[in-house]
Each structure stands twice: as C-alpha cells, then as structure tokens.
Amino acid sequence: MVNKGGGAGVQVTAYTQTLSDIEARIGNRAKAGQVVGNFNNLFMLRVRETATAELLTRQLPKVEVYATALMSGATDSSDPHGNTAFTSNTQDRISSNSVPLIEPAHVVALPKGQCFALIEGGNLWKVRMPLPAPDPDEAMPKDLQELAGYMRQHYVEAGDWWENQGILGLQDKALPDDLLDDFKQMDSAEEAEA
Structure with a gap:
C-alpha cells in the first residue's frame, strides 16, 4: 500500500516506537x-533504540567542523652577550574534521515535545511542538469518568434535526424570538414559492 498508494492519491501516515x-x-x-x-517524510521524536535513531542519522550528510589550536613557543638565545635573551612565537592553526550532522545520541536525548523532521527530499528541521499548559482549567473535568457522567445526565436524542423535529417541546423555545420570527418568515416564503 505504501509503495503503490502514492500514484492512486493515497497518503499513509504511520507511527511506531521502534524500527x-x-x-x-x-x-x-x-x-x-x-x-x-517507501515513506517520504520522517519525523523522529525521542527514541530508546539506537537502530531506530540511525534510521534518521544515516540519511544525513557529514559536515566539516573547524577547530583552532593555539601554538606558542620560546627559544633561549645561545649568545650570553647579545641584546636578546630569548625569542618567542605564537601561531593559530585551523584544522577541519568531517563529523556526522547528528549522532544517534542526539535523537535519544531529545527533550519532550521536540523532534527532528526529514522532509521535502531530505531537508532537516528541528521541530519544537507546543505542549499543553500545566495550569488546571476550571471548566475541564478532573477525569474522564466525570466527563462521561456529565454526558450521560445531559444526553438528549437529536432525532431528525434536519427537519427541526429533534428535541420534543423545545423546537420553538430553543431559538430567540427574533430568530424564530425570521425562521417562520423563511419557512412561509418557501411554501409560497412551492
């Protein structure tokens, strides 16, 4: 399905914890x-299996990292009667090393709510997703049982809502008077046209 589905317009989104x-x-x-x-895009959150992390890191290029080294030295003069007692020199040396862009250890150490995304033909993105605020909301129930109990108490059969015959005895009371008048005028205009 993943292999042939793209040509038929099928988009597959799959999630797994490990390879x-x-x-x-x-x-x-x-x-x-x-x-x-056969998948095009890869979003990788924190994983525990190194082989899974390598699924991302093996697809990335190596990059050149430059390092500087400071070299200094001094040489004593062999002429005890000369004007200089010693000579010194200082050099900055720059060297480059080829290293992986991301190591599997970086994927394993991702914080909660962050991921690496390899999208659009190999463009790497570091993504930070917003997390819900830890502050409690007074309007939200404490748990799902409380929510389910509230839904059971207030459940009303909708009936044929498209024909405005749903809630018995509340059809006319559910709308404010001005909207109810507009609704009746539209209804009578439709009957006159028919």
Whole structure:
C-alpha cells in the first residue's frame, strides 16, 4: 500500500516506537526496510533504540567542523652577550574534521515535545511542538469518568434535526424570538414559492 498508494492519491501516515516493531510485524528485515524506504517524510521524536535513531542519522550528510589550536613557543638565545635573551612565537592553526550532522545520541536525548523532521527530499528541521499548559482549567473535568457522567445526565436524542423535529417541546423555545420570527418568515416564503 505504501509503495503503490502514492500514484492512486493515497497518503499513509504511520507511527511506531521502534524500527524493530515493523520488522516484528512483517517478519522479515529486508521487507521491513522496503516498507520504511517507501515513506517520504520522517519525523523522529525521542527514541530508546539506537537502530531506530540511525534510521534518521544515516540519511544525513557529514559536515566539516573547524577547530583552532593555539601554538606558542620560546627559544633561549645561545649568545650570553647579545641584546636578546630569548625569542618567542605564537601561531593559530585551523584544522577541519568531517563529523556526522547528528549522532544517534542526539535523537535519544531529545527533550519532550521536540523532534527532528526529514522532509521535502531530505531537508532537516528541528521541530519544537507546543505542549499543553500545566495550569488546571476550571471548566475541564478532573477525569474522564466525570466527563462521561456529565454526558450521560445531559444526553438528549437529536432525532431528525434536519427537519427541526429533534428535541420534543423545545423546537420553538430553543431559538430567540427574533430568530424564530425570521425562521417562520423563511419557512412561509418557501411554501409560497412551492
């Protein structure tokens, strides 16, 4: 489905905690790699399995990192009667090393609510998602049981709402008087046209 679905307009969004989950479900490492290879975009939150983190890090290029080294030295003069007792020199040396852009350890250490996204043909993004505020909301129930109890107490059968026959005895009372008058005028105008 992932391989052929794109041409048919099918978009597949899949979530797994580890790469091993896909392999365990399919039963074959090569086929699991084939499934993973057919996805275009990759969003990776914090993972615990290094092999899963390497799914992202192996696709990234290496980058050049420059380092500077300060070299200094001094040399004593061999002429005891000369004007200089010693000579010194100082040099700045710049060297470059090729290192991976992201290591698997960076993915394993991601904070909550952050991820790396490899999208649009290999563009790497660092994403920070907003998290819900920890402040309690007075309007929200304390737990799902309280919410379900409130819904059971206030449940009303909607009936044929599209024909305005839903809530018995409340059809006319549910609307304010000015809206109710407008509704009756529209209804009578439609009957006159028919």
